[in-house]
Amino acid sequence: xxxxxxxxxxxxxxxxxxxxxxxxxxxxxxxxxxxxxxxxxxxxxxxxxxxxxxxxxxxxxxxxxxxxxxxxxxxxx
Numbered sequence: 149x150x151x152x153x154x155x156x157x158x159x160x161x162x163x164x165x166x167x168x169x170x171x172x173x174x175x176x177x178x179x180x181x182x183x184x185x186x187x188x189x190x191x192x193x194x195x196x197x198x199x200x201x202x203x204x205x206x207x208x209x210x211x212x213x214x215x216x217x218x219x220x221x222x223x224x225x
Contacts, residue, residue, distance in 0.1 A: 175181045195208070 195205075200208070
């Protein structure tokens with residue numbers, strides 16, 4: 149890699165890292181994000197309270213992963 153190209157790559161990495169951290173901070177302070185985290189926490193608690201086996205939890209995880217990949221939200225359009 150050329151020296152100038154390497155410097156640009158390092159600089160881009162620093163900028164990307166800073167932008168990511170700024171975005172993360174803004175998300176954490178967003179009322180919508182806080183509400184969403186609270187809903188997720190409650191849903192996970194309910195799931196945990198079911199006392200499912202590790203195998204059952206793996207199936208649920210697989211299903212949710214596929215749904216997320218397809219962009220499915222569980223709501224009718």
